[in-house]
Structure formats: C-alpha cells, structure tokens
Amino acid sequence: MDELELLKKDWQKGADNFPQVSREDIYKMTHAKSSSIVKWIFYIGLLEFAFWFIVSIGLKSLGFGDEIKKLESSTVFIVFAVISYFVLLYFLYKFYINYKNISATDSARRLMKNILKTRKTVKAYVIFNLAFLVIATFYGVYFALQNDETSKSMIDAAAANGEIFKFYASIIALTLLLLACAIAVLLLFYWLIYGLLLKQLNSNYKELKKLEI
DSSP states (O other), rough: OHHHHHHHHHHHHHTTOOOOOOHHHHHHHHHHHHHHHHHHHHHHHHHHHHHHHHHHHHHHIIHHHHHHHHHTTTHHHHHHHHHHHHHHHHHHHHHHHHHHHHHOOOSSSHHHHHHHHHHHHHHHHHHHHHHHHHHHHHHHHHHHHHHOOOHHHHHHHHHHHTHHHHHHHHHHHHHHOOOHHHHHHHHHHHIIIIHHHHHHHHHHHHHHHHOOO
C-alpha cells in the first residue's frame, strides 16, 4: 500500500488515535502521483517510438533490405511514413505537455481536467496505432502481390489452374489471421502498460472528485 492510500485511510477514519490529514495534504499526494504516472506515459511513448525504429533497422540487417527498399520507394509508403512520424511525434509532444501541465497544476479542479485530457490523448494514441497497423498491413500485402516476383509467379500459377479466387481468398484469410494476432498482442501490451497507468489516473481522478465535494 503506498503513502497516498495510507493518508486517505487516516483522513477517512478521522479517529483521535490517528493523525489528522488535511484535504490539502491528500491533494498534494494525488498531484505528485498523477504527475509521476503521466511522466511514465511520456517515457514509455519514447521507448515505443525507439523500439519500432530499431525493428525497421533490424529487418534490413536480417536480409529484408531489398524488399524494404522497394516498399520505401513507393509514393504511398512515403506518404504513410511521413504521416505516421508526424502523428507519433505529435502524440509524444502531447504526452510531454500533459506532464508539464499536471506538474504545474495548483488546484484540484485543474488537475482533474488535465487527467481527463491525458486519458483522451492515450486512448487516441492507441486507436491511431491500431488503425495504422491495419492500413499498413493491407497495403504491404497489396504491394507485395504487385511487385514481388515470387508472388507474381504464384498468381500466374493460380490463374493457370483456375484457382485465382481460392488464392486471393487464402491470402486475405491469412492476412486477417496474422493481423488479428498482432492486434491482440498490441492490445495486451497497451492494457498492461497504458491501461494500468490510466487505471491509476482514473483512481486519482475519483479521489479528487471526492475532495471537491
């Protein structure tokens, strides 16, 4: 049990054998805890950004360099890449601003508003990442089918055997299966990291509402 929870219990009991804790003391502890949580959200966002950058470099070093170069030469990919980097940097900026705002907050009501803003920012960040994953995956599969020589040979063979519909159906089914697995892994990651942090922020928000009553 952390120090804030101990203070809350003492304040709620109000018995003579416990030291009396003021609303201001509990607010200070809630403020410090909220600031720490939002700071960790910012740090984790930075680590996630760095992780995917390292993964892209790793794929090139593992023998996928030629395929990635072809993909990177695509105009659509360039547009996707520019948009994704700008949006991700925007979210990192928002995480940092949320942290600074909460750190500088001097009232319970303003702290509550900043907590709500942080929650909305994190949820929007998660939704963007999942949506971008879906779009990028389908475009990557389409690009591979159009430009990869092995894929072209498989398409020609399927067409010659009259199984072109079956071929595309199997590609779509496999893509959806792999995409579902990837989304499940990401959702688990986001729940374990951002979800638990947001749960603590939500708890702080509820405590602040009680102080405001």
